[in-house]
Amino acid sequence: MALLVRGAQPIEAAGLPPGAILHLRCPGAAALATALGLGLHLPADADPAAWRARIGGLLGQSCHDGEALRRAEAAGCDYALLSPVFSPGSKPGDRRPILGLAGLRGLCAAVRLPVLALGGIEAGRVAGCLQAGAWGVAGIGALATDEGLAAVVVALRACAAREAG
Numbered sequence: 787m788a789l790l791v792r793g794a795q796p797i798e799a800a801g802l803p804p805g806a807i808l809h810l811r812c813p814g815a816a817a818l819a820t821a822l823g824l825g826l827h828l829p830a831d832a833d834p835a836a837w838r839a840r841i842g843g844l845l846g847q848s849c850h851d852g853e854a855l856r857r858a859e860a861a862g863c864d865y866a867l868l869s870p871v872f873s874p875g876s877k878p879g880d881r882r883p884i885l886g887l888a889g890l891r892g893l894c895a896a897v898r899l900p901v902l903a904l905g906g907i908e909a910g911r912v913a914g915c916l917q918a919g920a921w922g923v924a925g926i927g928a929l930a931t932d933e934g935l936a937a938v939v940v941a942l943r944a945c946a947a948r949e950a951g
Contacts (some may be wrong), residue, residue, distance in 0.1 A: 807844055810837075815833040819843060827867075830854060834861035848904075850882060852893050866899055867924055871915060872906025875927035887918045894919030909937035916945050 807825030808815035810832060819826040825843035828834055834847050838861050846865040847858040858866045868878075869883050884905075885893065894901050900921035907915065907925040915923050923942070928934040 805843065807846065813868040826866075828863075833867070834858050834863050838862040852896055855893055855897050855899060859897045864900060866897075866901050867904045868893060868901045868920075869903075870905025871903045871920075872911060886913050890915060890920060891918040907938070909936065909941040912929070912938060912941035913945050 800872045805825065807827050807828075808819050808947055809827050810816060811829060815826065818824060820840050820842075823842035826837060826841045828837060828845070828847040830848045830850055832847065834845065834857065838845055842844075845862070846867065847854070847863050849855045849858055849866045849868050855866055855868065856866045868883055868885070868890065870880060871887070871890050873884055874880055890901075892904055901919070902922045902924045903915040903918075903920040904926075906922045906927075908928040912923055923938065925934075925938065928938060
């Protein structure tokens with residue numbers, strides 16, 4: 787299981803789980819990811835092609851439109867976080883255009899890259915995101931509480947059970 791680590795404090799190698807994915811903007815993340823073969827998650831304004839050869843673990847990028855998704859795919863990213871699918875509760879006043887399920891569907895269909903839906907994700911929206919072609923979901927606000935996380939996990943399990951038949 788991968789873990790996206792982000793924060794203002796420098797990251798130390800001790801205690802990082804195998805397969806960890808570190809956020810580029812976290813102090814020390816690039817050096818640790820490069821030295822230890824860990825994954826690295828890039829913000830939308832980073833050049834994924836410049837990082838692919840340096841990162842031995844998973845490489846992902848935040849994307850907000852089709853051009854960014856195609857660039858991430860062409861550079862060899864392993865996944866992309868696509869946002870905002872819905873209005874993000876963690877970013878009040880966010881002025882980026884909301885993609886909605888129709889936008890998510892169109893953008894997922896345009897690339898082979900696994901896309902994780904982000905932005906306003908809560909339990910009741912998980913199935914719609916997966917039906918629209920998202921490989922999975924990610925979240926900040928709704929997943930910040932034990933109850934929100936548990937509800938999303940239940941929704942993901944229900945989707946998996948339906949898929950399994």
